[in-house]
Amino acid sequence: HLSISDRVYKINPSLTLAIDNRLKQMIAQGIKVYGFGAGEPDFDTPEYIKEAAIEAINIGFTRYTAAQGTMELRKAICDKLERENGIKYNPDEIIVSSGAKHSLTNAFAAILNPGDEVIVPVPYWVSYTEIIKLNGGIPVLVKTNQEQNYKITKEDMEEAITPKTKAILLNTPSNPTGIVYSKKELEDIAELALKHNIYIVSDEIYERITYDGIEHVSIASISEEVRDITILINGMSKTYAMTGWRLGYAASNERVIKAMSSVQSHAVSHPSSITQYAATAALNGPQDDVKNMVKEFEKRRNYMYEKINSIKLLKCKKPQGAFYIYVDISKIINHELDGKIINTSTDLALVLLEKAKVAVIPGAAFGTDNYIRLSFATSMDTIMEGLDTLENFLSKNF
Ligand code: PLP
Numbered sequence: 001h002l003s004i005s006d007r008v009y010k011i012n013p014s015l016t017l018a019i020d021n022r023l024k025q026m027i028a029q030g031i032k033v034y035g036f037g038a039g040e041p042d043f044d045t046p047e048y049i050k051e052a053a054i055e056a057i058n059i060g061f062t063r064y065t066a067a068q069g070t071m072e073l074r075k076a077i078c079d080k081l082e083r084e085n086g087i088k089y090n091p092d093e094i095i096v097s098s099g100a101k102h103s104l105t106n107a108f109a110a111i112l113n114p115g116d117e118v119i120v121p122v123p124y125w126v127s128y129t130e131i132i133k134l135n136g137g138i139p140v141l142v143k144t145n146q147e148q149n150y151k152i153t154k155e156d157m158e159e160a161i162t163p164k165t166k167a168i169l170l171n172t173p174s175n176p177t178g179i180v181y182s183k184k185e186l187e188d189i190a191e192l193a194l195k196h197n198i199y200i201v202s203d204e205i206y207e208r209i210t211y212d213g214i215e216h217v218s219i220a221s222i223s224e225e226v227r228d229i230t231i232l233i234n235g236m237s238k239t240y241a242m243t244g245w246r247l248g249y250a251a252s253n254e255r256v257i258k259a260m261s262s263v264q265s266h267a268v269s270h271p272s273s274i275t276q277y278a279a280t281a282a283l284n285g286p287q288d289d290v291k292n293m294v295k296e297f298e299k300r301r302n303y304m305y306e307k308i309n310s311i312k313l314l315k316c317k318k319p320q321g322a323f324y325i326y327v328d329i330s331k332i333i334n335h336e337l338d339g340k341i342i343n344t345s346t347d348l349a350l351v352l353l354e355k356a357k358v359a360v361i362p363g364a365a366f367g368t369d370n371y372i373r374l375s376f377a378t379s380m381d382t383i384m385e386g387l388d389t390l391e392n393f394l395s396k397n398f
Helices: 017-028 047-058 071-085 100-111 127-134 154-160 183-196 224-229 254-265 273-284 288-310 345-356 380-397
Strands: 094-097 117-122 138-143 165-171 199-203 230-235 248-251 324-328 335-337 340-342 371-375
Touching (some): 071 094, 094 254, 100 199, 100 248, 100 254, 117 154, 127 138, 154 183, 183 199, 248 254, 288 324, 288 380, 345 380
Antiparallel strands (some): 094 248, 230 248, 335 340
16 A cells, blocks of 8 residues: 555666766765766856846745746747747747756646557657656657668658557757757658647757757748647757756647646646746847857867767767767677676766766667767866777777
């Protein structure tokens, strides 16, 4: 009787926990570690956004707001979606939540019945599968590969669709691969989704972080019909270096947004009024800080991409967006490194942490065990020294 629910038991414990724990221990012991694990910008929240939050406190904007979010913020989101993505929404078609992760949770709570299937291209962001399972759904994992640039194709998708398919989950630009879907690729996916009557849940949290002049396309911008079956997910965390503020949002048809709002109203009510006030300022204010951050990320990406590919045992594709490099480690898997057989990406991550003092995320967290993920949301000095250290360690011990 005092057991934990089956639903929660089915959730995988975080694969990165062992590494995280060890990393924290090492840092506490004063050991210098080169950290490539970060999932957040290493920049500070821009000043004008902080000032807005202080203003919110000073003017007493500290009470409950509407569960769906303030009208001012939802209007600012509508303006943004029209200005940057070319999609028209009205404020009734927007809900703000405590981070994009929370928006995703509300979205799946609103649309899934027990046993409904959600197509998830692999590699995927670590929380997708667990959020789907927590809400009674079944993640249907569809493998992609390097040759396909880790993108799900029309054929892959068609094959995965069953009468139980409720949605496909897309993430562009992608965490962990950094790939960006083209308009044509999105049109193919949208066409199938329309044909089979399935929702498109489109996680666009990294949309502003793209390189080489590549422009993110939102799948909801393809047509009115596609907009109607899409639940667009976005947020402030990555674009405005606001991970700790917790503000995400969803845009969709009014029926879906009402359902999400109902779920949210019985859980957390709404995100902090102060954060909402600051997020409104972020969206309506000058966007120079975003551009400067992306410029800096691009420099680091260029360096890392060249350097990693120059290391004999490693291989990677050039990310077009986000701030991660997904590194193929198949030449190391099942081989001996530092006197130990490396069977999994977690084995490698642990050896690198312990022996080279380099922290990376094992690919197993994203459903592909012959990879590791390195983040470039860290200083150029850390990147240069850390990669040299990694290179020396591999060449001496493999
Ligand atoms: N979606 C992806 C692909 C992410 O990488 C992350 C954060 O790492 C999120 C969503 C969650 O962002 P938020 O901080 O807004 O909850």
